[in-house]
Amino acid sequence: MIEFTFWDIVRNLLLAARWTVLLSLAAFIGGGIVGLIVLFFRIAKNKWSRRIASGYIALFQGTPLLMQLFLMFFGLPMLGLRIEPWTAAVLGLTFFASAYLAEIWRSGVAALPLGQWDAGASLGLHYLQELRLIILPQAFSITRAPTVGFLVQLIKSTALTSIIGFEELVRTSNAINNATFEPFKVYGLVALIFFVMCFPLTQYARSLEKRAAAH
């Protein structure tokens, strides 16, 4: 049996946590970009475009993320793409995040008074200009709290990528646990590291919520 001191465990977990952070950021940025596209479809004037976007959102919100990751991991090779856990993890979490972010932002668009659209049109702006200059900035600003809240959910969701073999915090902790037989300590530390990452964001989301409620 390999000897692990307490600091060996902590050091290895912190090194693995870098991948958790990187994956969270990649999925958040990717999800933001795809989410924006889904949002365009979701608020478009065309009925079918709205329906397709609703279906997309319902599909990702109505099935387990673990299944989405499995489908990514086993599905993409069928399309002839060579796939590694990292690719499957980023793509899976990106699509997952895009559905949630699109829905959050849509609620922001829906909360704006229709007069904002009318005012934009009366200034001679066309649809895309209206969205870019008037609607989206306001929609993003009023949905900042739930967006940060979703980032916390996304960070926690990266834990699932350990199951499809991506070497992040949880997968590393499983390996360390198998070597040290100290699950209480190892998983306790993993929980602590996640807590340190998520708690400040949760508090930030809460303060944003309070600020929004005060207005």
Add this chain to the structure above:
Amino acid sequence: MAFAWLPGALGDIARGALTTILLIAVTTLAGTFLSILGAAGRRNGPVLLKRAIAWYVEIIRNTPFLVQLFFIFFGLPSLGIRLDPVLAAMLAMTLNMAAYTIEIVGAGLDAVPGGQTEAALALGLRPRQVFIKIVLPQALKVIFPALTSQIVIMMLESAVVSQIAVRELTYEADMLQARTFRSFETYFVVTMVYLVLSMALRRLLVSGGRRVLGAGVS
């Protein structure tokens, strides 16, 4: 795509789905009960209890369910508490859901006007009766949509308990794809089963809520 394996696998899928339904049914009942106690304790309990509940909520909400599950299933035995996988899964799911629903139930309790409590006390009801018969039903009515969403989310998250070998829907899918070598098709079918389950669960909860809590529940 090949689905020739499907007819022979229906029994396994149905058995897995039943276990998933059992897990979420137990979690819903235990979790809602626990969160009512928690929300009431957070408002009216002694300071230490209030603080303990606040910390419990923060710890659970800021760590992944998978890690909580591993902590309970692999970690607790070193304290001498050994749980079988199904019990560990139920415990982890209940504790996880309660942390979210304590906040939801709490918001519902805050939404009931104080005059309701005063009126009930003036009629001579004891404080416990006031809570159970007057405040709680009104609170539940307000928060029912949020509660429903949380239960559906928990059902979807329960896919993770396959990792400690609970024989639920995802576990059966893992076993099936190992046997059929049709990974994508297997997970695709099971994903659709989850989709149907989540839609059915939402509908069931809404219609059940209407019956118990009266009209106006959506």
